[in-house]
Amino acid sequence: MSAMPTLTEHPAALALTRRHRLRWWEPLPWVLALAFYFLFPRHLGFGTELLIMVLFAISLDLALGYAGIITLGHAAFFGAGAYTVGMLAQYGIWTEPITGLIAGAAVAALIGFLSGLVLLRTTGLTLLMLTLCTMALLEEAANLGHDWTGGFDGLTGITIPPLFGLFEFNPLFPKTQYLYVLGVLFVCFVFARTLVYSPFGQSLTGIRENTLRMHAVGAPVRTRLVVCYTISAALAGIAGGIWAQANAYVNLSTLGLDRAATVLIILVLGGYGRLYGAFVGALAYMALAHFLSQVYPTAWQLGLGLLLVAIALFARGGIIGVGETLVQRLRPKMYQKQPPS
């Protein structure tokens, strides 16, 4: 045989077959998250909020980063999950936390499916406006139906029974909340990771890159997009539901443009279409928000604005994208190396 690699040994083929394998740094976020639990027991409230935003950003990453659905209204599903869990608990219908989350995910998925069926026919400005209007519609509806949703004040004093009947949710020492959120995040992350490396996830990337060609090769583009949007909505519903459980209240802020913009900024800051962008982005965003608003409240908004402009103009891949470029520049040889024969 000559030195020519066979088809299965070709670098591109190897890269494809190894794409989904676990890399050495992938357990790192989880180790750090556990270390945070033991090192900063007094900042677990902050940690819980951070992990919830990571989960929310992952759900957006599926729709925006992988399928290329540009939405300004993702908080609609976060709020749907939060209100489902909140209303079920407030009126004593269902309070068990884990099944409550499933109910939240189901309601959010239903809304995602129904709105996706019609919204995803459109693209561009129309899609942007429709997602925005759908969210505004839900927010107005939640505001109007104050007999059920508490209106502007929201639902306060939701009581959630202990997890597995053992671990109390204590609002002052959110130890249970932190570990509970971390566990749910892990399950959802493994699901999302499996999904994006599956043939289904692959076809989503194809649709993002070239919709016309995917139509041409016979992929059911619309169906794929609706399914992806529904899954993404369900994950966002879980994030919203767990937010309601961890905070023991729900209000209109779960449905607003502020939250939708925040999650979009977090994802873009970290780098979209990368799964781990959600982790890096949420950490960077929350840390920046914390320090800059201590300096001067307006400094935070100014810093955020400058950051967004800089990302859009110079660093489209976010923090992870910049990191990848640096690594590539520092070790150019590694990428040219032939696989061992």
Added chain:
Amino acid sequence: MIFGIDFASMILGGMAWGVVLFIVSVGLSVTMGLMGFVNLAHGAFAMLGGYIIVLSMRHLGIGFIPALAVGFFGTAAISMLFERTLYSRLYKAGELDQVLFTIGLAFIFIASLTVFVGPENQPVTLPPELRGQFDLGFMQYRTYSIFIIAVGVAIVVGLWLGFERTRFGAQIRAAVDNRRMAESLGINIDRLFSITFGFGSGMAALGGGLGAEFLGLDPQYALKYLVFFLIVVAVGGAGSIVGVFSASLIIGVLDFVLKKYVPQGGTLFIYALTILLLLWRPQGLFGKST
């Protein structure tokens, strides 16, 4: 008869709001139709213009009408500077990058105005001849609202003539229809877009100044009314002056009437209507289908 007068005053109030919507949104619509650029900082330019108008009246002691001119040209010049240095880099970028960039720009405007001018509302002082009531023959109505409606009608006629009857307007229409073809016919698209962008932002500034009396003017203005501006553009159809004008009037009057009769759920109705309309005609009422 009482009902008739009530009705007429409601329509007039709604029209004044609709005209302000039109003056602000027309630039957004044309830039969107021309370049497909999603400019979420358009509200920020309207706000900047409003501030220039109010502050130049207060500190330079000039009248309302000259201040409007200062606001128009000042905002147009600033926006053209932004267009040449920053916006132009993103014309070929995806929508997401444009959305992020312009949201970031809006945040920067909001933060800067909060720091340099202050977070409070800036009241506008109208000249005495625009205050008070105006006799319409069958009823009395606020002079200022009548003035705004008159200005709006003058602007729409002027814009329509400029769009349909001048060489420059023909170039814009050609570029909206088919940019590549227009470019290959020798139309300088970059220059065309710069001027249109500056003009559109100047119009937004006029709208910001004219509407400040009843919309208020504080640093949150840039995002508070953005959804309305976007709805008007989406409903009217990007790149169509007649579309923006009719959409503005419909939305303005609807919003005004609904706020009066259903103070709680009026906006819900507008959002629902927008969704239904966009599902029926994704390109808007007067937009060209792609």
